[in-house]
Amino acid sequence: xxxxxxxxTFRPDVPPGRRTTALDSLRDQGRTVPSVTSxxxxxxxxxxxxxxxxxxxxxxxxxxxFLTHPASRYADRIVRPMLDAxxxxxxxxxxxxxxxxxxxxxxxxxxxxPAPSRRTVLKAVAAGTAAAATGVAAPAAAPAAAxxxxxxxxxxxxxxxxxxxxxxxxxxEPRVTLLDALRERLGLTGTKKGxxxxxxxxxxxxxxxxxxxxxxxxxxxxxxxxxTTVEGLARGEELHPVQEAFIRNDAFQCGACTPGQIMSAVAxxxxxxxxxxxxxxxxxxxxxxxxAAYQNIVAAxxxxxxxxxx
Amino acid sequence: MRAFGYTVARDxxxxxxxxxxxxxxxxxxxxxxxxxxxxxxxxxxxxxxxVNRLDxxxxxxxxxSLRIGGAARMRRVAEHPGVRREFPMLTEALLASASxxxxxxxxxxGNLLQRTRCGYFRDAASPCNKRVxxxxxxxxxxxxxxxxxxxxxxxxxxxxxxxxxxxxxxxDATVHLLGPGGARAVPIGGFYLLPGSTPxxxxxxxxxxxxxxxxxxxxxxxxxSRYLKLxxxxxxxxxxxxxxxxxxxxxxxxxxxxxxxxGVGTRPWRxxxxxxxxxxxxxxxxxxxxxxxxxxxxxxxxxxxxxxVELVQRALASxxxxxxxxx
Numbered sequence: 096x097x098x099x100x101x102x103x104t105f106r107p108d109v110p111p112g113r114r115t116t117a118l119d120s121l122r123d124q125g126r127t128v129p130s131v132t133s134x135x136x137x138x139x140x141x142x143x144x145x146x147x148x149x150x151x152x153x154x155x156x157x158x159x160x161f162l163t164h165p166a167s168r169y170a171d172r173i174v175r176p177m178l179d180a181x182x183x184x185x186x187x188x189x190x191x192x193x194x195x196x197x198x199x200x201x202x203x204x205x206x207x208x209p210a211p212s213r214r215t216v217l218k219a220v221a222a223g224t225a226a227a228a229t230g231v232a233a234p235a236a237a238p239a240a241a242x243x244x245x246x247x248x249x250x251x252x253x254x255x256x257x258x259x260x261x262x263x264x265x266x267x268e269p270r271v272t273l274l275d276a277l278r279e280r281l282g283l284t285g286t287k288k289g290x291x292x293x294x295x296x297x298x299x300x301x302x303x304x305x306x307x308x309x310x311x312x313x314x315x316x317x318x319x320x321x322x323t324t325v326e327g328l329a330r331g332e333e334l335h336p337v338q339e340a341f342i343r344n345d346a347f348q349c350g351a352c353t354p355g356q357i358m359s360a361v362a363x364x365x366x367x368x369x370x371x372x373x374x375x376x377x378x379x380x381x382x383x384x385x386x387a388a389y390q391n392i393v394a395a396x397x398x399x400x401x402x403x404x405x
Numbered sequence: 406m407r408a409f410g411y412t413v414a415r416d417x418x419x420x421x422x423x424x425x426x427x428x429x430x431x432x433x434x435x436x437x438x439x440x441x442x443x444x445x446x447x448x449x450x451x452x453x454x455x456v457n458r459l460d461x462x463x464x465x466x467x468x469x470s471l472r473i474g475g476a477a478r479m480r481r482v483a484e485h486p487g488v489r490r491e492f493p494m495l496t497e498a499l500l501a502s503a504s505x506x507x508x509x510x511x512x513x514x515g516n517l518l519q520r521t522r523c524g525y526f527r528d529a530a531s532p533c534n535k536r537v538x539x540x541x542x543x544x545x546x547x548x549x550x551x552x553x554x555x556x557x558x559x560x561x562x563x564x565x566x567x568x569x570x571x572x573x574x575x576x577d578a579t580v581h582l583l584g585p586g587g588a589r590a591v592p593i594g595g596f597y598l599l600p601g602s603t604p605x606x607x608x609x610x611x612x613x614x615x616x617x618x619x620x621x622x623x624x625x626x627x628x629x630s631r632y633l634k635l636x637x638x639x640x641x642x643x644x645x646x647x648x649x650x651x652x653x654x655x656x657x658x659x660x661x662x663x664x665x666x667x668g669v670g671t672r673p674w675r676x677x678x679x680x681x682x683x684x685x686x687x688x689x690x691x692x693x694x695x696x697x698x699x700x701x702x703x704x705x706x707x708x709x710x711x712x713x714v715e716l717v718q719r720a721l722a723s724x725x726x727x728x729x730x731x732x
Contacts, residue, residue: 165458169415248408248451269411269453272440292441293507305480305509311437312510315411316455359506368505380641381504 096188097158097198098151102144103174103181117177120170121148128164130157144180155197156262158185162205163255163264164319246315254314258283259327267314273307274298276314277324285325285354289383296382297355299362300324306362308381325354328361337361340399341392348386356382360396369400406443410452417459417583417617424613425585427452432615434476434512437503438519446529447520447536461514461617464488470623475514475581475616479503479569482513491623494630494649498572501634504641514616517570517580517596518608521563522643524548534560535604550709551645554717556671557705561604565597565672566643572632574673575649575665578621584614593619597672607672626651626661633724634667635716644668646713648720652688652728659683659692659729666700669717676700688729690722697721 105114118136125134130152139147152158161167185198246252251266258281265280274291277283277300286309289297293311300309301323328335337360340346347353359382363369368378375396376389384392412427414420424430429451433439442448461476466487473482482488483499503511525531525543532541542561544552552562570593578593596608610616621627630651636642647667653660662683666674682696697718704714725731 165413245412246410248410250410252411269409270406292444293437293504296504296506299506306506307510308437308504308506311435311440311507313411313433313436313440313453316433316436316457318413363505366505377640378505380639381506 096151096153098149098186099158099161100147100149101181101183102139102147104145104179105177106179109177113177117174120173124166124170125150127166128161130160155201158198159201159205160255160262162202252315254318256317257321259323265314269313269315271314272310273312273314273317274309277309283324283326287351287354289352296359297352299355299358299382301358301362306359325357335361336402337364337399340395340402344391344395344398346388346391346395348388352382352384356392360399363396364400364403369396372397409450411455413455413458415458417461417615420454420456420459421583421585421613421615423454430454432456434515435510437507437511438515442520445527447527456615471621473513473619475618476512479508479511479516483508492621492627494572494632494651497632498568498649501632502568513619516567517616519567522551522566523563526563535563538603538605545707548709549707552707552710553669553671554704554706554710554713555669555674556599558600558602560602561600561671562707563671564668568634568644568647568667570673571647571665571667572649573619573621574675575651575663576621576627578619580616581618582610582614583617584611594675600671626653626663629653629728631724631728633720635720646717646720648724650724650728652725654688654729657687659686659688666717669713688731693722693725
């Protein structure tokens, strides 16, 4: 467990309504960040500060996910300009003597001053936004966390995604598609680039459980998303029922469209759209096969659907 | 794609403010059309403002109307039980659009604002009045099989590609906008513009405005509706011709009817004269033929799309015959 906490006092000129907004944004943070197992925002009983907030996360991955979550960035941007004084701390019950250093490293990496060449951010936009959103003057040096979501042309931003169950982070320019981030940055080349314009479906992956064309979405738009690629379907040596069915039915020739066909088919079966050959053909229409192995692809999906229903 | 900046907006007011203060910016929701437009050079933007965290994705059946958030996804709207029950035409139009993957991604606002599929518009090397005003229109004398027979001008004959917009036009939807000048509501009938001499202006939206919601009135008529889409292949294709129709009859007489057409006009096409010709009359083949004749009375076919004059009338007859129980 990691207990991430802060104690703070509002500036005297911050009116009660704005204080409530700030405290609510902290509570929203606790409610919306998936890795937070419990949290408390309340009066600080120690005397030195007015308020305190504690967020409990399971492990280092959860801690990183917490810090990089949009709700955290939002709360930070709302609250920070209103504060007179604050301290933050991290406690852990991990017996490993190096645990504290690792937590500190993650915190500094996520919140610390980024290297200018990789994560230069659009300060004007971020600062202007903070001022407009909170109705108070932005601090001279806006906190790094608040800036991370305004990216200037040509600059990169760090994107955290859970890919096949692992938290992965990539620094990308906004123009980098999810497809290119997966293939070129994370080395997951199972996802194929066919047309690169949303027509062929070879780049289909699951994003938060739904099938999407990864060439038609930007990596920066998938901050915090859960992505599953064809590499993430099997459980160890055990293939996914759809993968098994594709092999059983010889549902490919050259194989270029196959990862996309399989990911789309997983969703198609999941959605309950594999009830008949006609239904499969309609609901697999976003995946083209230049070898025209459709007959066997449809048979494989019908087969997999029976398998899953059993 | 050339480099651009990116900002996540936190609420609609902030999104609009950012757009007003960031030169060369536009909004992005699903990005399914925008990314291709930027790749192809049909559009160029210096900055994208992400509107996916604005809580604009809700779909609610309120007292008098269905309310669809501007960032609601096509899949969610199509599957919504209230939409399926009371607005079958909307579900049919959405499920006949794009592919399952794109319907997961694409927003309702983006669907209404998607750009034409005219090949000359999408090809940055071709002249196109819609892309660069005054550069010319190769479609009028070139490849125009997919183009409009109604509402065109000497500057542009491109069709609007959205099926949903056609259905919403038949159902008298209202588009809610938020912009630097505040919020306003525009009836969809006045939302899209004819090309005239400014085909680059497709809607009445002002710079920096965002579609926050689309409202569709709840009527008994909407429950008796259909969307017929004719394509060059069975699925995953834009309409050659489409008809959105809602019909109520009593004793074989048309009580009320709403009709809108896709694939034939430079904007989602509604002609109330066609509806008036049917209202109060017995629904017969002759009445339908006369209504269809009115629809194409002003049609201006080009070399490649003359077949649409006949096809749209047959599509109308087919869908009205089905809704009205004609044999």
